[in-house]
Amino acid sequence: MRSERITAILFCAFLLCFALLFFLFPQSSFSLSEKRALQTKPSVSVSSVLSGRFGKEVDDWYADQFPFREMFVGLKGAAEILEGKGENNGILLGRAGQLARVRFDMMKEKGIVPDADRLNKEHLRAIAEGVNRAAANARVPTVFLFTGRSIDVAASSFGYPSVDPSALLREMFVADVVSPNISAVLRERYEAGEAVVYRTDHHWTTLGAYYGYCEAMRSFGMEREIIPISAFTPVTVTERFRGTFGAAGGMKWVKPDKIDVWTFPDDGDYTVFADGKPAGGFYTFPPEGDPIGYELFLDGTHDVVTVEKTGEKRPRMVIFKDSFANSLAPFLARHFDLVLLNLSSARKDYTDLTATAEAYNADCVLVVYTVSNLLTSDTAARFR
Amino acid sequence: MIFSSLVFLYAFLPAVLLVYFLCPKRWRNGVLLIFSLLFYGWGEPKFILLMIGSFTAAYALGFPIAKYRLEKPAAAKRWMFLSLAISLSSLFFFKYYDFGARTLSRLPFWNIPVFGLSLPVGISFYTFQIMSYTIDLWRGDASLQRNYAAFGTYVSLFPQLIAGPIVRYREVDGQLRERSVTVSDFSQGVERFCAGLAKKVLLGDPLASGWIYFRDALTLSPSALGAWASVIFYSLHLYFDFSGYSDMAIGLGRMFGFRFPENFNYPYTAGSVTDFWRRWHITLSTWFREYVYIPLGGNRAGKGKQFRNLAVVWLLTGLWHGADWNFLLWGMWFLLLLSVERFVIGVERLERVPLPLRRAVTLLVVFLGFLLFSETDLPTVGRTFGYLVGVDCRFSDVLDLYRLRVLLPLLAVAAVGCTPLPKRLLTRLSERCGGLTRVRPVLCALSLLFATAYLADKAFTPFEYFHF
Structure with a gap:
């Protein structure tokens, strides 16, 4: 009888307490x-x-x-891990707190297959056809930098049978396509112990972006002009960065990341415009007290961002991109005036790479697009 | 609104409990009626009027049925049929009209407009409850309910409104007039509700994710192992989802002083298909047996008529679950299995087969039946049946094996959870060490806590039995 009373009181108290809270x-x-x-x-x-x-x-x-929503989300994340799933909400927990998304909304001929981890070969073929078409039409040097997913780059941290889609794609590209194997480069660096991808976010770190810069420069035949790492001064701007994986995975115990920006002596000479408005430089800091996130780079997501060096006329690079290019741009801006066009823009379709590059008087074109975005959209399949 | 939602748990339920127990007893049916209408109208308020119209008609027509039942049976019968016709007309219109129109429009020279009607939540459940009142009243198995609020409460009572159990009127007739709730009743209701919530949210929903994963994987890289996994995960999900919801309904009913009938009795331990249907969705089987099968003649009058009666019941059972060909085929699948058991093998011969073998075969045929139940697109069903036997697919791939390995603990808990073992274990432990009863409140609190965590994470799937 006593335990029955406790059950009834506990239940009502629990319900009423949260109802009031x-x-x-x-x-x-x-x-x-x-x-x-x-x-x-x-x-x-x-x-x-x-x-x-x-x-x-x-x-x-x-x-x-x-x-206490965040606490409950953390409790659910912990329960899923303890249950032996090794993941929560499609976010896998690996060694040393490395997180990676393994399930994506994969594109299919008719709509999408949500939360899937299989590759759709037909869609890969459609992507390859789009890239091959754009490479054949290109009138200026064009490089395709398909940045790897965390699960492909940090594969050694997970016991997950991952297949790198960029490797499959590369087999389908024709000879005209210049596409450095950035996934392999980053994977090698990751396995050597370098932090090239964030643990709690899907982006590459500034170090990862630097390797992307080196690969892009090599692909444009500008290897000699690569600025060495030692010329930059790394500055840690936050050590409490919890990115997209951290939020979705609900694994509150995973240590947050740090974000570094690499400064260069002439940083102040660059003007950055985001959707026609001055952005104040390569890095935009949030109001005091708000957490610093990846939006720091080039002021987050905009349709058109331009970067120019004051008083200097330089070759113009048009970058068709997703957010990975935002941390890459500060490196490339040392050599080119940049026009960054958001391939995921809801307002404008930039998938006709050739015509758009011509419209912006491009001297060269760089496509920076994540493999996960390739798989989950039809953007690349529409490249011309 | 569904039970497994934060707004139900932490707004609706505390509010209804508070108002219900603060009100004088004579107002309590009215309180339940008002809250039930709010519960029902939460997502689709427009259908409240339809439900009110349905039960008002049955309530009003109950008077002439009761009046003429003894003196003018033929007139009473006419009133009963009128009441049934009104109840069934809205069910047929909203649930079956479009299906019928689409089907008939395929015939030459037929072109019937399709309205694209949305199905009122729980219409199949409450229509059957209304019909049970009308029939019970006509048969003299129940007395006339003069109190409109009490009758409205019977039909719309939120614990069992949208997903059952289907309560026959005579089962709650007395409780609608007079009921009391002791601490023991309330606490048993809480325990049952928390157990159901845990079954639905902590097992049913994750099993659904497993099923969806394997089902979708079949569209990208089909494998036989993936097809079997999708069938097993779906069948387990369906059990935990539906029986969990029934447990919550029974528990809530108990908190308000109602004793609803049981709806499940470990169906996946059944030793035959006949036995399975004595254990799965018991209140629906009982309804069909009582109001269709037995009135048609039941087991009497030869095998031919027995088969006809069985066929009618399974045709209706299939259609009750949904207006689509897959549900019809699902009903026919069980008609076939039950007919083979009854007319070809025979009960005595069947019982000579070792129980583990019978259970395995029953599980296999029931799970295969659920493949039909899970998918309305028949070509997809056909393809999946093909994958099960290795047609046009590989045996397995590395991702299937990986996913099965990580889901194995969930699968193991689910497999044990659908047998009486956990309950037996808890009872035995309680008998041996009396102190264990003190653990029960803690188990309830933990269920609630973790279910809240899963709901806060939005890791829940819409309740499937909504649309039947």
Whole structure:
């Protein structure tokens, strides 16, 4: 009887306690760890109630603003790891806290296959056809730098049977395609103990970006002009960076990353414009107190970013890119005026590489696109 | 709204418990009715009116049925059929009209408009409950319910509204008029609810992820092992999902003083298909037996009629689960299996087969049946059946093996969890060391805590039995 009473009281107390805490806890409109807007208290109207929208918004409001939500997400992450899955929400936990996404929304002829870890050979063929087509049409030197996924680069940290899609793609490229094997380079460096990818984020580190820069320069036949590592001064701007894997995986015990920026004596001579507005340089720091993330590089995501050196006319490189190019650009800017075009732009389609490069008077073209983006979109398949 | 959501657990449930127990007893049916309508209308308020209309019609037509039942049986029968026709018309229109129109439009010279109707949540469940009242009343198995709020509560009672168990009117007739809740009832309800929540959220949903993974993998690189894994994960998911939801419903009912019938009894330990259907979705089987099979003649009047009765029941069972060909075929699959057991092998001969072998064969045929149940696209079903026997695919690939290895602990827990072993173990331990009963509140709290963690992570799948 006593234990029955305890059960009843404990249950009611648990429910009521969280019901009250939900209203007493301060609520926020944005999640810094997830980088998305949170559902706030929905407004009621007759139409929203009748359409069912109000109910849906209240569900989202509870899910987004639930007290100790981050703690609960961490508890779930811990439970999944303890259960022996080795991953949570598609994020694999490897040695020394290395995280990597293993499941992606893979493109298929008809729509996508969500959360899959298999490669779709037809889609790989379509990507290769797009790249081959763009390389054949190119009127200026063009290099394709397909940056590897963490699971491919840091494969040695995981007992996961990973297949590097970039290796399969390279077999399908025709001879015209200049595409350095950056995955292999980074993998080799990673296995040598260098931090070329973040542990908690899908991007490469500044060191990884430097190796990308070296490979790009070699591919353009400019090996001699590569600036050695020793010419840069690394500055650690944060040691509390928890990136996309850290947020999605819910593994709170994994140590955060540090972000370095590599400064160069003439950094102040460059002007950066993001979507036509001055961006204030290669690095944009968030307001005091907000966590520093990968958006630091080139002010995050913009459709068009230009980088020029004051008072100097230099060859123009057009970079068709995703976010990996943002930390690569500060290196390339030492040699070229840059125009960076976001291949994932919702407003403009830049997949006609040849015409776009001509429109921007490009002297050379670099495509910087992650393998995961290749697999999960039809962007490259539409290259011309 | 579904039970396995934060808004239900931490807003709706505390609110309804608080108001219910603070109210005088005579208001409690009204409180449950109002909260049940809120629960039902949460996602699709427009269908509240349909449900209210359905139970109001049955409530009103109950009066002439009760009035004429003894004096003018023919008139009572007419009123009963009118009531059933009203109940069934909305079910047929919303659930089967589009399917019928699409099917008939394939015939030459037929072109029937398809409306693209969305299915009101739980319509199959509450329609069957309404019909049970009408039939029980006509048969004299239940007395007339004069209290509108009590009748509305019976039909719309949120614990069992959208996914059962299907409660026959006579089972709760007395409880609707008079019920009380002791601490022991409430606590047993809490335990049952927490067990169901854990089954649904901590096992059912992760098993669903495993199933979806293997099912989708078949579209990218098919393998026989992947096909078998998808069938096994789906079947286990379906059990934990649905029986977990039933446990939650029974537990919630108990908290409010209702005793709902059991809906599952370890179906995956059944020794035959007949036995499986005595253990799976028991309240639906009971409903069909009581209101269709037995009135048609049941086991009496020769094998031919027995087969006909069985065929009618399984045709209806298939259609009840969904208006699509795969559900119809699923029903026919069980008609075939049950007919073979009953008419070809025979009960006595079947029982001579060793139990482990019977269980293995039963599991195999039931799981294969669930492949039909899981997929409405018949060519996909056909392809998957092919993969199961190695047609057009390899045996396995390295990713299948990896994924099976990491999911093995979940699979093992699920496999043991669908047998009576955990319950037996807990009972035996409780008998040996009395102090173990103190662990029960802790187990409930842990279930709630971890379920909340999984829900906060949004790692849940929509409840599948919604659309039936």
